[in-house]
Amino acid sequence: MKEGKYRDQLAKVLGFSLLLILFFSQSVIAQEDAAVEQSDITEVTEGSGAGDAVKGKTLFNQNCAACHALDRKMTGPALANVESRLADDEGLDKAWLYAWIKNSPGMIKSGDAYANKIYNEYNQAAMTAFPTLSDADIDDILAYTAAPVAAPAAAATVVTDAGSDAKSSGISNELILGALALVFALLVFMLFSVNKTLKRVMASNGIDVEKEFGNRTPIWKAFAKNQFLVLVTSILLLLTAGYFAYGWMMQVGVDQGYQPIQPIHYSHKIHAGDNKIECKYCHSSARVSKTSGIPSLNVCMNCHKSIYEYKGNPEGPSREDLANGYTNEFYTGEIKKLYKAVGWDEENQKYTGESQPIEWIRIHNLPDFAYFNHSQHVSVAGLECQTCHGPVEEMEIMYQYSSLTMGWCVNCHRETNVKVEGNEYYEKIHAELSKKYGVENLTAAQMGGLECGKCHY
Structure with a gap:
């Protein structure tokens, strides 16, 4: 009865532990999703006016962002609140902005004072004209430029805080690991308890545990006395050691997976x-x-x-x-x-x-004794960079994907068909090989691509 009681307790502990793990993991996921969702909600704040700031952001990124920012000077001036600034400082209305955006070179040629002022201030480089933008599109862009500039930064802060070691979420990785350690400790305790209970049950039934299990020959002694098993095991161990030693030596000089950290992170x-x-x-x-x-x-x-x-x-x-x-x-x-x-x-x-x-x-x-030409493979063979x-x-951080060993190159020369279309040199070789050997598909190997002197000179 006691054994069954402990088994029930063990099942309850396991079930409760699994519920704890699921609860902690779902809490972390839910809070991260909430942070990302919050960033999406606050990313664009609608501005004042008749335009749609959300549509305006898309139009701004497509047409304006290459030369303008909202809050700083770039190739062109900052555009935050440009409509109200021009109205207050220069007395220009939205109709002037419509004309300027759709045909800035024409405004400059017409002698418009402010258009020429901007033209001279920014190295006499006329702004690109956007005649395809409608008045409604420009209203949307102006609504976006009138929106608070700080809103996207606040959203980015929310996302960053959610991702930096989960400090603001209330659930940390250390807490989850602590819960798992507690579960493991409970399992160890229950195993010792069950073992102790089973020994007690056997003793109450008149079974001598030491006599029952103490006089058995240890398995290692039984193995040592069997000469056939010792011989077979020794041979297997030697073969296995030789296999792994050969594999390790063949990897000398192979840098597959090499992923150094660069001085500037490039994604x-x-x-x-x-x-x-x-x-x-x-x-x-x-x-x-x-x-x-x-x-x-x-x-x-x-x-x-x-x-x-x-x-x-x-x-x-x-x-x-x-x-x-x-x-x-x-x-x-x-x-x-x-x-x-x-x-x-x-x-x-x-x-x-x-x-x-x-x-x-x-x-x-590659080693100095190996010759490889990128132009031969990229321009002539037409291979994509991803092939090698x-x-x-x-890849967030670039690493060596392929082994770049001699065997890897040779296999590619054997298996990859050469593109002969539009290349008279290859077409002539293919025709001769087809006439003499009945070759249907031309590979680099059939053109002498396996000769030592092709890569080692």
Whole structure:
């Protein structure tokens, strides 16, 4: 009866522990979802006027954000409350804004005083005209510019606080681990209790526990006396040790999975994934050169002259990003590192000439005796970068995806068909091989791609 009683207690403890774990996990998830939802709600605050600030934000990001920000000077002036400022300071009404936005060069040529003032102030670079924007679209944009600028920052703060070690949520990882430790301690206690109860039951039934189990030969002694089992086990251990030793030695010099931390955090997931930037826009020399090259900081500044802060994915940060500290403030801080390295003065929108070199850490590095030409594979063979480098559009931190061993390259040359269409050189080789050997699909291996001198010179 006692044994059954303890079993019931053990079942109750396990059930209660599982309920605790589920409760804690659901509480954390619910609070993180609430934080993200709150950020989405407060991201855009509707402004005054007839326009729709929510639609205006979309139109602003599509048409204006490349040159303007709400709260700071960029290529063009800050646009926060631009309608009321122009009305109060210059006496200009909304009709002037309609005309300026739709045809700024025409306003300058017409001799409009304020249009020419802006034109001369900003290096005599006329603003792009937007004749396709309707008056209603402009009303929406103006409504967005009239909205409080601080609202998105407050939303970002809510998300950041929710993701930084769960300090403000009331449920921390330490508390969850403590609950799991308590469950484990209870399980150990119950096992000892059940063992003690079973021994007591056996003793009450006249069973001598020591006599029943104490005189048995230990299993290791029985194993040692069986020479056949010892021989077979020794052979298996030697073979297993040899297998793992060979595998370890074959990995010498193979850096698959190598993932160094760079001096400036660069997210391929954001650039190549979320923003769909083509790999060869940054690594342009991959088309024409042996190496893919490290992009110069000027390439980065083509975009980051205007993109001075990270405003996040429209769908909100993921729990994984929040857990790793990849918040909007983190990415914005990395952009500031770029500005410092290239010598960019944000306030005056110009270069200072005081640049600093960035010591990037190389990830993919073939031995000196191995020859590889990017242009041959990218421009001639038409291979995608992901063929060798893996799904870079999903990588927050870049790492070496493939082994880049000789066997890996050889297998690719054997299995990948060469694109002969539109290439007279390959078409001629294919025709000769087809005539002589009946080759249907042409591979690099059939063209001598397995010869030692192709890669080792």
